[in-house]
Amino acid sequence: MSAVLEHANITVADPNGTAAWMEKVFGWHVRWEGAAINGGYTVHVGEENSYLALFTPRTAAGKAPESYGIIGGLNHLAVIVDDLDATEAAVKAAGFTPVNHGDYEPGRRFYFHDENGIEYEAVQYD
Incomplete structure (x- = not known):
């Protein structure tokens, strides 16, 4: 299945x-x-x-509390991208701040929060 x-x-x-x-x-x-x-x-x-x-x-609606301490909370959404550097430039151009960069197996990544407080992870697998 x-x-x-x-x-x-x-x-x-x-x-x-x-x-x-x-x-x-x-x-x-x-x-x-x-x-x-x-x-x-x-x-x-x-x-x-x-x-x-x-x-x-x-x-x-009211703003949700920090998700990592709530059962059923949405912690982040991850998106696989072809070009992490170009995505980071686009994230900055959209007015968001990339944080928490990581370069480890199996790929590179960073996170950012949007205007709603939702956390996104952008990841590029090599």
Whole structure:
């Protein structure tokens, strides 16, 4: 038996704004957008076979506490990239700060937080 992750659904303040920087940084595209559960709005951004669903509720939600201390918390999302240096430049151009660089088997990586406080890992495997 085999399984492949198709998508993850995360809550953001501005799904169109988040999708816009993901298109620039990761080279993804908007696959779909429209009305969502409980009067919210969702933008699906990614590639042909996988994507992130960027959901915003009808009424502004509060900011989540630090995720590493919560059962069920989203700690970070990892994205494999072809060129880590170019991705880091794009992350900086988008206004985010790369941190926690690592160069170890099986690849190089860095992390950054977006405008929603969500942590991303960019990794390049050699």
